[in-house]
Amino acid sequence: MNHHHHEEPPPDSANDTGWSESDGQWPMRPVDRLIYASLSRVDRSVLDEMRRIRDHAVRNNGPDGLRVGLMHMNGHFIEWIEGPGPAIDALMARVSRDPRHHGLQVIHRSTGQARLKRPWIGAIVQAIEPPSLFAARVHTWRLRHEAGQVYEPAHVWMNVCSPPAPDMPRAGEGAERVMLLSARLAWAFDLLRWLAGVSSRRLVQRRYAASADDVPDVASDYLDLPDLGPGGMRLIAHARRGLTMGVAHALMPAHGAVVLILDGDAEANVRLVQKVLDVCNQTQHVPTIIGVGPHDSVTAELADRVQANGHAWIGVRSPLARPDVSDLWAVLEPVLDQFAGQASG
Ligand SMILES: Cc1cc2nc3c(=O)[nH]c(=O)nc-3n(C[C@H](O)[C@H](O)[C@H](O)COP(=O)(O)O)c2cc1C
Known part of the structure; x- marks a missing residue:
């Protein structure tokens, strides 16, 4: 594995890509x-x-x-x-x-x-x-x-x-797509890499070399989980700065939920939430937004902000002050499983 750590740059300025x-x-x-x-x-x-x-x-x-x-x-x-x-x-x-x-x-x-x-x-x-x-x-x-x-x-x-894994139910047709973003560092990528390891499933890692001068290179990884929810689930990790660019933006409406991995840095959390709300507004899409993180990071302020924009909000608190990726998954997995069940029902 060559890219074992995806360092995202520090919290992005609103527009470091030049994409208005x-x-x-x-x-x-x-x-x-x-x-x-x-x-x-x-x-x-x-x-x-x-x-x-x-x-x-x-x-x-x-x-x-x-x-x-x-x-x-x-x-x-x-x-x-x-x-x-x-x-x-x-x-x-x-x-x-x-x-x-x-x-x-x-x-x-x-x-x-x-x-x-x-x-x-x-x-x-x-x-x-x-x-x-x-x-x-x-x-x-x-x-x-x-x-x-x-x-x-x-x-x-x-x-x-990006075809579905061969063992996805119904050839992947019923799979729920869930986007994963993190407020800081590269937690979304770290979580998927860990999950691929413990489940012995293939992580698809994509590196996009941007061919415009005003757009940075970005990464996006995904993992198909056939046993999550009735139709299976695809989890897709995006870099924060990749969200407003290219086809990631065009594909936003294909996602039933967006998981935000929150951080001790409350300002970084608000920035991420606002960025996601902006993209949803632009793409006229209203996915459920799931915030997961240390107990204190999942605040009423974030819930209010999300709900004021018409989205359903699910706050998922880890009991730990510094959860690692396995701790986050322990609280997130049952929520995703239930979400996929409801979405398809
Ligand atoms: C895969 C591929 C995609 C292309 N996409 C476009 C495009 O979206 N718009 C465009 O004007 N030219 C595109 N081109 C270039 C055109 O084939 C052609 O070279 C160009 O339009 C001629 O432009 P000109 O009238 O400015 O000389 C593409 C070429 C390739 C090989």
Whole structure:
């Protein structure tokens, strides 16, 4: 294991990414949405090539009313495009002639709610599996698309880029998705790593190299737990600064709950809660918010703040003053199990 400790930087200033928190409102009118995947021909310096693509995309997409998320992973490109239909067709005509990739397959097209908030978001994920496995999923989803089966683009994106573990109930369809964030340090990542160890399950660690200058690299790990709740659960750890960026933002509505690992630092707790509430507000999503931490960290002030924004709040107190990850899990697990049961019932 190479990254054994994910140090997040100290409590982030409201906007250290340069991503304005207020430009995140989605258009309310329905937009056209398309997702394609292709085989990358880029072998050396993917980052340089992504930056060249970025330069074209920021010049063209904004004026054309397009917003895209482009990811390079496992030898493939996958691009999620939103905007006016004719502009999408024009972009697809250009992109399909681009020699930097081949074998382009459209795996989704529909009209509906916009999810992406910028003309261009790019990310490079370190390979986590052989390209052939990724290609097989692309093929499956292309067949579904061609058979006229309609899904939300977020659903297609998640299933292609981060498929459920093979032993998840009902092929992962009923799984509850729960986001994990920590007010300080990297507790969310530490908890998942510990949990993967004690359960002997595979932790999927993703490193996103951001291909815009104003966006830092971030990590996001996830772990599938088939026995939690009736349909299993995916726990996804995000860095605080990763939350407002890229597709993490677009995928917020897929989460039934957000777990906040609180800290002795009350100000850091409030900052995190407010950040999550802002993103939920931008994405018009109202997940249950679960605060877990040392006894004193789970305050009425946090509960009030969360509930005032229309969210259900569950405070989970460890009896210990300095709980470690196993102590936190001991109090959190039954709450998550019950939450998943209620959510699906
Ligand atoms: C995987 C991939 C994704 C791309 N995405 C975009 C995009 O979102 N917008 C865009 O204008 N060009 C994109 N391009 C670049 C286009 O293929 C083409 O080079 C560019 O649009 C030409 O731009 P120009 O008219 O500024 O020369 C992409 C290229 C690749 C290989």
